[in-house]
Amino acid sequence: MFDFLFEYRGVIVGTIFVALIAAVIWAFFYGRKLIRTEKNDAVFGNPARALGGWHWVITGVSAILIVWLYFSWDAARAFHPKAANELCQVAKLSSAVNPIRSTFPLEKEFLKGTSLLVRENAQLSELEERVERLGFSETEKAKAKETIDLMRAAITGMTSPEYLDAETSSQFKSIEARIDDLTAKLADENYPGEPTTEQVAAAEKNARWGDSGNEIPNAPASPRGYKFDAAAKEMKSIASDFSKIRNKNENFLAQIEKLKAQIASLDELAQASPGVDELLVQNRADFVKGLTRVLRRVDDGNIFPPDALNNVQAALVKLDDEQKSQQGGLRFYDTFMMPGGQITSGSSSCSEQGSGRWLPKPSDTLRTFARISNPEIGYKGYPLLWYKMKPFGEMVDFVLPDFISSLVPGKFPRHDENGIVTPNFKSKVHDIVTGNFESFKVPMPSGHVWDSLLRVLAGLFFGIILGVPLGLFMGLSRFSKGFFDPMIELYRPVPPLAWAPLILTIFGIGDDGKIFLLFMVAFAIMVISARTGATGTHLSKIHAAHSLGATNRQILRKVILPNSLPEILTGIRIAIGVCWGTLVAAEMLAGTTGIGFVENVARKQSDYEIIWTTIIILGLLGLLFDLMMRWIIDKVIPWRGKG
């Protein structure tokens, strides 16, 4: 069934998207109409205004879903699935242009040569300053300064137009011509001609958008696609030729040679005057190293006279304009249907970047959820939530403590001379309490979700049965309040996760450690809420119970406990929330099952769909817990707040 849904996901998602927008608009106007007829709403501040209304719920939920569908580009994929493929071809061209474009102040503030120049000059000034501080001899100082001046001259040699040699100029001319040619081709309707058979075959082999992760079908498949793809190929070779152009005129090369010699002699001078001072030796070496580094960069010849590249830049701007106009509606589509990012082209494939990448599409998330919900697949070979046939004996083993068998009188049997063990009553009891007997199998829930649930419930259970009595006790006696208060108040404010490393070391990474951690969390909350409940009992109720003849125990059970129930249940509600959060984090630290574990593995694999799936599962389960507790509170203590 899912395959069928998947096949038509475009239509389905598109319909849902439109329906959601219609719902928002309708609910909005319906709500507006109600506001006008609602008498209470006339007065600002009347609490009746905050009662909400299901039409506003619809508006809110729909708005969230619309934002999700929109920013995850699910809507884009539904309405125009081919756009991604075309945009991929566009991205190929942009990434091919990029090496040239990055030379110019088109997206950046400065021409690349300008930035280089500023940086080298700054370095040279810094070196110059250092000369005075380093404790050089006078000869050394003079030589160093001379070198720095030479370096400045070499740079000026690159920036002054008179030294630019004819060959470099003609190289620039040729690049400019080729770019212009490409611009013309882009404008040409017939470029690049009919696709070859291989191209057609490759286009047919394209997967659909989103069929495998974030991959976008790579091969061009439309006239516009072929055009951009071909242009990208040509641009690549232009860019590669462009990046080979160096400003290495005669004058410059001579200066570099001179500089190299100069630095070498500076180095020699340094070596020849061995300093006693180790620091000085080190400083000299660093200085020479700094000079050499600047020289190496200058030697690359990437700085040109300021106006040498103007024509190339102009050609590039023209190409840009042309390719933008060739994109036509695609550009609109890119901006409005794929917000918060764009499609980029890597070395071998195109992919979504921005919100399209880290915000999985609802339809994909649903598919992933359906996939890992399938108990046959699950996650890491373990289902999310399913059942497993377990022998009844295992449960007996779990419920009955093993020491029961040691309480039975007698001794465990020993093997006799023939190596045969005859069981006696004691050993039979032992077999039963350890679950070591043939038994029928019963279905038991299992899976990541169940494991997490079980841990929370176990921690909560122990926290309640130990915390509530202690809390009541503390609310009733000076001794226990004074005695236990410091211990609890000392460990309670520590964030539970700060305990995690310690506890996981002591109890191991299995269930025990996590349950103990959750127990600690729940225990403190339960103690405090039970104590508040006990101390909050109205004195006149206690007095009344006393003069009605109740004993201390009866007062505890029949008056103080029920009177503390609202506080205790509120405590449980809070404890569930905190335990839930702590558990997921603890499972991320260690363990091999549980929702936190799933999310942690997904994080390592950057599997955003699984991450979002776990987030949604966690949110829904948390909501479920809370609704359940609210329901229980309503049922169990209807008198709350009415005493």
Place this chain on the structure above:
Amino acid sequence: MSDLVAKDLSMVFDVGSGGQVHALNNINFTLKSGELLSVLGPSGCGKTTLLNIIAGFNHPTSGGVYLGDEEIKGPGVNRGMVFQQGALFEWLTVSENVDFGLRMKGTDPKKSRKMVDEWLDIVGLAGFGDVPTYQLSGGMQQRIALARCLINDPDLILMDEPLGALDALTREKMQSLVLKIWKETGKTIMIITHSVEEALLLGERLFVMAPRPGRIHKEYNLPFADRGVTEDTRDIKNGDDFIHTREEILTMIWDMEEEIMGQV
């Protein structure tokens, strides 16, 4: 049944930074079995303290209270309490509240059910047994508190401003109920109030207490309670002698209040 005797009763509270409050100073009185006593006085004159000592919730600094031959050392079933409000167990139904004392004693449920029905009838709540108490009005709640206290058959009933939180109409009805119960059961009742009218009507005897130190300022023996059992309480309250006594006491309390203000 036996008399209640207070002998040289004093109560001093230590308040912060070494200060002391003489909540009660040398109180002596005898309350005969079957008498109806109302205690009146400005706020802070030690009425509640006196009642709590008699109930056994507090120990006096000196002196003692005796019920019959026995000195009161702690709370007990022979002294029933009715509080101003908030003393019902709101998690229980009406009948569970009423038979609370019986359940604590382990009375046979069948027997106690019969008694509960009887008492609910007396206080005018027949048929309300299964209703949760928190759903009832203030007047009904005080009726339950009365029934809960009386079902235990105490010798002495202590009431601390039992009608203080009720509206005027309900209050008048409850006053009649108290008188009816007093006459029918013949119990000793001590009732604290801050309403002069109520004190006059519900007091066979009346103590007017004065503050700092807390003491019995003046004592009256009044005919109105006896008449209230048979006559209409509204008529009694409109009678000349009633109005006369009321004005006398009001003036007395006003003077006391002014004295307190003057001291401050």
